[in-house]
Amino acid sequence: MISVLLVACAAFKKESKTPIQQLEELNVELKTNAAHYTRSDYEKAFHKYESICKRIDYDSMTLEERREVGRLEGEISAIFGIYLAGEYENILKGAFYETEGVLEGILNILN
Numbered sequence: 001m002i003s004v005l006l007v008a009c010a011a012f013k014k015e016s017k018t019p020i021q022q023l024e025e026l027n028v029e030l031k032t033n034a035a036h037y038t039r040s041d042y043e044k045a046f047h048k049y050e051s052i053c054k055r056i057d058y059d060s061m062t063l064e065e066r067r068e069v070g071r072l073e074g075e076i077s078a079i080f081g082i083y084l085a086g087e088y089e090n091i092l093k094g095a096f097y098e099t100e101g102v103l104e105g106i107l108n109i110l111n
Helices: 002-015 019-036 039-054 063-110
Strands: none
Touching: 019 039, 019 063, 039 063
């Protein structure tokens, strides 16, 4: 029984990934599939990113590891930023068209 537990623990430890490895996987996933993501997909990805970042122990990293984490964070942030810019553009376009409609309605009544 104990040997089964030890084997299971060893297998779990081998399969569990470090936060840096998880960040790398998320980065690859976003680069590969973000163009097809829905709003829900982006929200899930952002929550995953937040969760990973909370577990990063910057103090125990080498300078090279910190640089790699910074690079990954930068790339992921850029992908999220591009998505948000598109969302804001849609919001602004909608507000613009709505305002245009309000002005048209006012002019219709005044003419």
